[in-house]
Amino acid sequence: MKVTMRVNGVERSADVEPRVMLVDFLRSNLALTGTHIGCDTTSCGACTVQVDGEPVKSCTVLAVQAEGREIKTVEGLATGATLAPIQVGFHEEHGLQCGFCTPGMMMVTSALLERNPNPTDDEIRWAISGNICRCTGYMNIVKAVQHAAQLQSRTPAMAGGGE
């Protein structure tokens, strides 16, 4: 069946089987491979994207459920060569190692900063508690999000990254 949604600001549509997961639609139909699959059971968060601004684990959402929605993936964070504050934060604070969880982590935490521009460390940890990172021990991810929060508070126009 035909499904249509806005992905990173661009309307995309395709014919898919009703059972196709959103993550497979993004990866296979749209070649947006920055969204990863780590578990298939909503446990690890590697597949997190934003649906209408809310972080959602796309491995357990059907593509057809995203009909008419606004989807944002990691590929939609930067504006051309300019990284979004959350990306700068992860780079500057060494918030990533293998990079596999990183897109999901950034989609969760950029959504967090949208609704809470000055989170505490515990609020950050709670926000990412559904996302597993096997490499960093989370210390630097928390710092990365704080770094991004500071950047955004200095330059409010950059908040939310490139749309």
Added chain:
Amino acid sequence: MSSTAHMHGGIGESIKRKEDGRFLRGKGNYLDDFVLPNMLHMAILRSPYAHARIKSIDTKAASARPGVVAVVTGELMAQHKLAWMPTLSGDTQAVLATDKVRFQGQEVAAVIAETKYQAEDAVGLIEVDYDVLPAITSPDKAKAEGAALIRDDKDGQTDNHIFHWESGDQARTQAAFAKAHKVVRLHTFYPRCHPAPLETCGCIADVSPATGKATIYMTSQAPHAIRTVFALVTGLPEQNIRIISPDLGGGFGNKVPVYPGYVVATAASLLIGRPVKWIEDRNENLISTGFARDYHMTGDLAVDENGKMLALRVHLDSDNGAFFADAQPSKFKIGLFHIVTGSYDIPTAHVTSDGYYTNKAPGGVAYRCSFRVTEASYLIERLVTNAALELGIDQAEFRKQNFIQPEQFPYTSATGWVYDSGNYPKAMDVALDQLGYAELKKDVEARRKKGEVTGIGIASFTEVVGAGHGAEFDILGLRMFDSAELRVHPTGKAILRMGTKSQGQGHETTFAQIVAEELGIPANDVSVEEGDTDTAPYGLGTYASRSTPVAGAATAMVSRQLREKARKLAAHLLEADEEDLVWERGKFYVKGSPERFKTIQDAAFAAYTNLPEGMQPGLEGVHYYDPPNMTYPFGTYAVVVDIDKGTGQVKVKRMVAVDDCGTRINPMIVEGQIHGGLAEGYGIAFMELITFDDEGNCIGSNLMDYLIPGAWETPKFELGETTTPSPHHPLGAKGVGESPTVGSPAAYVNAVIDALSPYGITNIDMPVTSDKVWAALRSKGVTE
């Protein structure tokens, strides 16, 4: 992009990572991101039973499904002599089962289809008729009278015993025990856990019918060794095999072995003539690929009346699963476990071990560990804390009394290891100081008087990493060296290729920094490539914390080799005698005339444009480094816990980790490695468990049952450091990735046991879950 992009990036500089850009933009190149033209997808049918005879396999319905191109069974593989493959430990392993299944999740058949959904659909239609046999799920059951024979495929195998292996001096150890004032015993089970990298394993096999070239994209930590193994298994000429290990989403040991799926996908591509992709799902990853630990250990520590350690005696039963497929150097059946005397000057030791087949997944890998040193470190550090508690000596003091002293290095241990360097008392002092140990102990005493359950745990680990040297350490006969090839281009920019393979450790930055330091080319001008066997020099790969100790050394050596050629070029340009040139990072100047200099970039350009008579053009080189010894990182970790009496819940209040890994090339990356290892150590200590019921069903087969610490559970870490450079490594570096996973589980558990010691509780096996703590407290009448 980076705030440190302008920096030179020499050793000791925390420059930001060069590899980050693509990952931050979602443009990493992980295996599943590759799509080849005409690519097919493979799904594997796995056994639901732990032990069963296969009576028949019916593939008709599966074959008839839309999109299905082929259904592969063990019978088909056997026609090509590929139903079995050799393991890294000299055993055999079924690729697709032909006779019996020997663990739940074993590969039985595979479907190759146009899409992954179609392949999965058809897998469910393969009908297998099984005759279920009794399952054996522990060494005790494996050695029991009348136990079912798991490996009836092996000529001469009459029971489930795999090996007996010993180290140390039995007679001397017995004599020391006979004279001991006290013997402290700890029996502990280091349970099965799993590296569970966030990216699972997989491959894309692309065998070209036109050229016969097999290009195999593979999640591999050791692509060169894999190429050789593939050549030996398949009979394909090695020059026609190209392994490409792209960006890896973590590895932690899980991506060292050859898995049956790789072999089946390659055979399928060869037979069909199209690329075949196989990506395992999380369930397959947890139930069938390389597990870790599963050691049943008994340690006896003999001490004299002054608290001096006299001797150590250890026996362990190793649960190896259905095939002996441990990834470890050939000579050592229990990996490097015999470094079990740890940081202590114990005059004599004796280690015995027996390995057993069980109906569990095969392939013991070192989950963020150098070949089983984790189990060794855990045993000795738990035993030492228990001994201190039993003797009534402070656990820090007891350690200090028995440490190998700084002046004793190089130190030969009771089981023959030659420790290169160390300063254990210093690392301990830094940790105790950072912790505020004296005050903290008073606080613990005071709070215990009020009925609170609180404790401090210490572990002073010694690691052994960076294998080889090659004469002693090999994988299937391949000496454990590593390599670096450095090509400096005319404009002074360089490409460095190595035989290792990063899985997140930041090689593209760290190894560029070694070139920046040794050859003076800024780190940003050096691109680092690994993982493609057609382009990178041969090396044994990344595991056992060996990249910096071995390939890092090779990088330093090749940089120095090119520097010497650059010196000749600079002398030619300056019309000076090369003896008169002084090297200052990035340039040569004439002694006494620092204004007369040529940069490394000048020398590089000259290598292609303006050479002295008789010199070969170019500025390129390769170095294969066979280290003279292992390196021995060490440290002291200290943990403070509070325990809720009512629920048994353990709260880690503090975790202080002091690491000495010798020279730190990029301190930011080193600290990131330590954070990650401490988190995985926390997971192992408190959460992560692969276990089995009596029928051999795997419990822990998905991330809802196999619990990995998230940000909420993971404690905050306080790091400290000391620096004792390795005397034999060209940069003094020792490797660090695994120290925190090796050292921290004992520190966490020691804190729990210290907290419970007033109630006479001396051990709880990992993972130390609330229910176990609560049951232990309840058994002592502490809680209801």
